[in-house]
Amino acid sequence: MQDFDCENAESGNMENSVKKLDMLVVGAGFSGIYQLYKAREAGLSVRVLEAGDGVGGTWFWNRYPGARCDVESLDYSYSFCRELEEEWQWSERYAPQAEILKYMEHVVDRFALKDGIQLNARVSRAVFNDDRLLWTVSTESGEVFECTYLVMATGGLSIPQRPQLKGLDDFKGRWYHSAQWPKDGVDFTGQRVALIGTGSSGVQMVPIIAEQAAKLTVFQRTANFSVPAHNVPFTEKALAAAKARYPDRRAMGREAITGQFLNANTKTAAEMTEEEQRAELEYRWKGAGGGFRMLRTFADQMSNLETNKMVADFARNRIRSVVKDSAKADLLCPKDDLPFGGKRLCVDSRYYETFNLEHVDIVDAAAHPVIEATAHGLRTDQCEYKVDAIVFATGFDAMSGALKAIDIRGSCGKSLREKWEHGPTSYLGLSIAGFPNMFVVAGPGSPSVLSNMVHSIETHVDWIMRLLTQARATGVQRIEATQAAEDGWVQRCEDEANKTLYPRANSWYMGANIAGKPRVFMAFVSGVPLYRRIIEDVASNNYQGFEMA
Numbered sequence: 001m002q003d004f005d006c007e008n009a010e011s012g013n014m015e016n017s018v019k020k021l022d023m024l025v026v027g028a029g030f031s032g033i034y035q036l037y038k039a040r041e042a043g044l045s046v047r048v049l050e051a052g053d054g055v056g057g058t059w060f061w062n063r064y065p066g067a068r069c070d071v072e073s074l075d076y077s078y079s080f081c082r083e084l085e086e087e088w089q090w091s092e093r094y095a096p097q098a099e100i101l102k103y104m105e106h107v108v109d110r111f112a113l114k115d116g117i118q119l120n121a122r123v124s125r126a127v128f129n130d131d132r133l134l135w136t137v138s139t140e141s142g143e144v145f146e147c148t149y150l151v152m153a154t155g156g157l158s159i160p161q162r163p164q165l166k167g168l169d170d171f172k173g174r175w176y177h178s179a180q181w182p183k184d185g186v187d188f189t190g191q192r193v194a195l196i197g198t199g200s201s202g203v204q205m206v207p208i209i210a211e212q213a214a215k216l217t218v219f220q221r222t223a224n225f226s227v228p229a230h231n232v233p234f235t236e237k238a239l240a241a242a243k244a245r246y247p248d249r250r251a252m253g254r255e256a257i258t259g260q261f262l263n264a265n266t267k268t269a270a271e272m273t274e275e276e277q278r279a280e281l282e283y284r285w286k287g288a289g290g291g292f293r294m295l296r297t298f299a300d301q302m303s304n305l306e307t308n309k310m311v312a313d314f315a316r317n318r319i320r321s322v323v324k325d326s327a328k329a330d331l332l333c334p335k336d337d338l339p340f341g342g343k344r345l346c347v348d349s350r351y352y353e354t355f356n357l358e359h360v361d362i363v364d365a366a367a368h369p370v371i372e373a374t375a376h377g378l379r380t381d382q383c384e385y386k387v388d389a390i391v392f393a394t395g396f397d398a399m400s401g402a403l404k405a406i407d408i409r410g411s412c413g414k415s416l417r418e419k420w421e422h423g424p425t426s427y428l429g430l431s432i433a434g435f436p437n438m439f440v441v442a443g444p445g446s447p448s449v450l451s452n453m454v455h456s457i458e459t460h461v462d463w464i465m466r467l468l469t470q471a472r473a474t475g476v477q478r479i480e481a482t483q484a485a486e487d488g489w490v491q492r493c494e495d496e497a498n499k500t501l502y503p504r505a506n507s508w509y510m511g512a513n514i515a516g517k518p519r520v521f522m523a524f525v526s527g528v529p530l531y532r533r534i535i536e537d538v539a540s541n542n543y544q545g546f547e548m549a
């Protein structure tokens, strides 16, 4: 089948020509690339539209100093091709941004996908036509496409949030956002730098910027928990040994709550002696563990406040044992009202240690918020901090932001922005009632950001392709989640979240990081294996919850 049917491409007027495809995919990150590969394999004409001037999604945009994935590289990679797994040589346990981007570019080249991806094409509007059963999709530059299936591979963290800071235009230095970092990098040598935000991006950046800057002042609104990554370079031997066990590793990942094997403890804290509890905590914090293993210390860690507090206290003690200045340590210790893991856990290399450097300071931006930027720095209600550069590591309009950024109109002109006014809703995090033939990869209502994203992406794309293959074989032209199925799923997601401690935290999972955003827990919290079984059951039951016509 022809890959790209430019019906009017010969007309010479590309702006007004309408390109017709079986499938249009929005976004060329991990989701979009795999969706393109699978759709081509199934013989569909397909094109990916990508806003950036390169592929990679998250890993294209987030080039800030120290950016790396905090899911281990061997897990945070495609599993669909054994040869690809064998060929690719990860250099470290946790790959840096540049290496992940190189990997994604390699995948695009290796599977000859480049000609299916259109760069510099930001989608602004998508409208469903009920009579013709087609989506009309427009880009900001005025290109128009028609497609039968629309796949939103727009990512969970792709709309950066820059605080509306008064006076920023008058600031005479340079400012940056972690997710819009200059491609050529930034040299902070000898500079006074202000960094706002202490989520994963800020936590990864602090040690690296501190190496260059003359003075680094970190403005922290909420202290979050961060655990040591224990990142190490792979030796040839270690990588070969890991690869020899790859099929087992992937199989264990599939059956793990987060889609990556973290050696989860199956016992609750109450089922262990104090000595055993201590040993478990130590094991997870230290080299053999590290990273997200700390989230699986006890089986009831995210549902039992007392157990969670045990982990939180352990982490707080560790912070205090590292940070010598007790005033800094007080600030860096998360408060009691934040459950451990309630906000996305940070995974760091020398974050807390960096605050022992004399030129690195921390400011309590909750007690003394940044009020404005001045010509020479930032002003809180207490004083002015003179700086040469401001770095915003202030996060994203997560989960729903990227979809709401596009004017999506479903059946009978229904607006997704209006539908989601009170928070995102979906059936299985894959499909939205009123938006036929549109699918969301790792969308709100699926494990997505609570899981190893690459695993969840592969699960979704495979599921979507299975559905479309059956639909095409049986002459089904319109696939739409029913409102009842969606309502039931939304309720289930809420019920599952309410069994946990997650809703207690003012996290971006809850939409709490954006002023005025509805507070809804946006992910399916009960884990990858259960979720996969649910969607497999739906498929086996003739796509229960979908209307297929």
Ligand code: NA7
Pocket: 157, 163, 178, 196, 197, 198, 199, 200, 201, 202, 203, 219, 220, 221, 222, 344, 365, 370, 393, 394, 395, 396, 508, 512, 513
């Ligand atoms: P996050 O995790 O959303 O962190 C953003 C940080 O910025 C967080 O500490 C926020 O404080 C802080 N923030 C946001 N707005 C402000 C204002 N106005 N003033 C002061 N501080 C502010 O984003 P990241 O980019 O670090 O990480 C995103 C994800 O990428 C991460 O979770 C991983 O999945 C990878 P708050 O906690 O809201 O008080």
